Amino acid sequence: MTHVITVPPSLDDHSFEQVLEQVAPLPPDEKILVDARHARWASPYGLTALLALAQTRTERPAFAAPELEETASYWARAAFFQHAEALYDMHGHYPKRAPSGESNVLLEVTPVTKGEDVHSVVGMVQERAQKIIKNELKLESKAIIGFAMTLSEVCQNIIEHAGQGGWVAVQSYRWTKRLGRRVVVIAVCDAGLGFRKSLESAPGHLPTSRWGDATALEEAVIRGVSRFRDRSRGQGLAGARNYVGRWNGKLSVRSGTARISIVPSWDDDVPLAEDLAPFAGAQVQVIIPEAAPSGANEKDSPMDI
Amino acid sequence: MMHHIDVSSVLRETLACDLYSNLVTRTTGAAVRGQIEQLLGGDDMRRALTVIDFSHVSMIDFSCADEVVAKLLIRYTSDDPPHEAYFLFRGVTEDHRDAIEAVLERHALALAVEREDRVELMGVLSDDERRAWYATYRLGRAEAADVANEIGVAVDAARETLCALCRRRLVMSVNGEYVAVGHAA
Numbered sequence: 055m056t057h058v059i060t061v062p063p064s065l066d067d068h069s070f071e072q073v074l075e076q077v078a079p080l081p082p083d084e085k086i087l088v089d090a091r092h093a094r095w096a097s098p099y100g101l102t103a104l105l106a107l108a109q110t111r112t113e114r115p116a117f118a119a120p121e122l123e124e125t126a127s128y129w130a131r132a133a134f135f136q137h138a139e140a141l142y143d144m145h146g147h148y149p150k151r152a153p154s155g156e157s158n159v160l161l162e163v164t165p166v167t168k169g170e171d172v173h174s175v176v177g178m179v180q181e182r183a184q185k186i187i188k189n190e191l192k193l194e195s196k197a198i199i200g201f202a203m204t205l206s207e208v209c210q211n212i213i214e215h216a217g218q219g220g221w222v223a224v225q226s227y228r229w230t231k232r233l234g235r236r237v238v239v240i241a242v243c244d245a246g247l248g249f250r251k252s253l254e255s256a257p258g259h260l261p262t263s264r265w266g267d268a269t270a271l272e273e274a275v276i277r278g279v280s281r282f283r284d285r286s287r288g289q290g291l292a293g294a295r296n297y298v299g300r301w302n303g304k305l306s307v308r309s310g311t312a313r314i315s316i317v318p319s320w321d322d323d324v325p326l327a328e329d330l331a332p333f334a335g336a337q338v339q340v341i342i343p344e345a346a347p348s349g350a351n352e353k354d355s356p357m358d359i
Numbered sequence: 360m361m362h363h364i365d366v367s368s369v370l371r372e373t374l375a376c377d378l379y380s381n382l383v384t385r386t387t388g389a390a391v392r393g394q395i396e397q398l399l400g401g402d403d404m405r406r407a408l409t410v411i412d413f414s415h416v417s418m419i420d421f422s423c424a425d426e427v428v429a430k431l432l433i434r435y436t437s438d439d440p441p442h443e444a445y446f447l448f449r450g451v452t453e454d455h456r457d458a459i460e461a462v463l464e465r466h467a468l469a470l471a472v473e474r475e476d477r478v479e480l481m482g483v484l485s486d487d488e489r490r491a492w493y494a495t496y497r498l499g500r501a502e503a504a505d506v507a508n509e510i511g512v513a514v515d516a517a518r519e520t521l522c523a524l525c526r527r528r529l530v531m532s533v534n535g536e537y538v539a540v541g542h543a544a
Contacts (some may be wrong), residue, residue: 078449120377169384169387171388172383172384172388173374173383173384176381176383176420177381178417180381180417180418184503196453197530199418199453199454199457200457202381202418202420203383203419203420203421203457203458206381206383206384206420206422207420207421207422210383210384210385210420210422214385289422289425289461289462289465290420290421290422291422292421292461293420293421293457293458293461298463
């Protein structure tokens, strides 16, 4: 029997939880069909998480592509289908090749499995990020290097801790509903070990009574703890946290059944969400917003909707 | 003895590739540091000053800065360094600064860096160390008494601070006199 998993029309880090809630009760060898026919939009998180989701299944899942031509075309430009074909049995019509033309995709969905991938990801994004961050987000040029550094560190997280490959995508868009300003978003998703298991593999690890996904995330993201004894380690996420703090951005890291977020004043997310539907590996999202107009209160920014 | 190491060239040799000018990933950083340590020579080396040149490096991330800068300094400021090595950093721009400062802070390290026509300190130093180093740098070649006089402390206190700066490889002790790294370059 095939279970149909419905993809919400707007797929981002929050609405992806609806996908996971549907998958959670099913054993990994149960056949699923991920039905994205009615999807209209997906954030980089949504696209990369869909690929990671397929990696959690032992029975090859099926995927129904978005019916709306504009959506399918956008997902093709983001190189989603090209990778999805390797993981899903594909159904429906979708562009086989990425259509050319202007795009706000800074980095297509790209696999990250080894160190060289991080070099090429950073190299590809640097030039395009320069244009977007300076001209569209109107941030100081210092924000550009920090962006590339953050991208590098979150990608390395996969190589160092996941135990298998993952996916990265970077996109810029106008975030009308939440912020009314442009944002640039990095999403990095893998279905590997996850933070709890990674930290549990540290020599001499002694779990406390409240040890779990949430405490593992607090250790890694807030306290910079890593599974290595070397106290140099664990700086990557600390660096990403400082970067989003400086540019009024948001960092969320989901792993297992928990999500921890560094929440800026313009967002109303919770700092720590627990008891979520389980999802293997780690999923990281970084959002950097356009500079607020001078004199504007971050919280009261005008919304388009 | 003085060396000059162009980090960008070392990076290209390490990766065997001309495509990348970014110092990213911990693995790359460890490999680049390994190359730098080879270029610095072995146990038979005596005192040497090495210019570590970042001029042609586009960016460096935290992990790479930790490997290339922090671990290099940790090794050569340890109680058992391979030899007496001093480092002067060149070509460190705003694009490199955040990552390097972060790792210096994490390990309580400090380094001397060229800035146009002068040399400055980056990293974690006490006020006494900072004042003593800048006084030594201004004086060129100085005895502890000169530095004490310059910063208004007792000679013993100045000597103690200068010894600490010598252990941190920010000052060289030459025949009873002190020379700030950077002044000697």
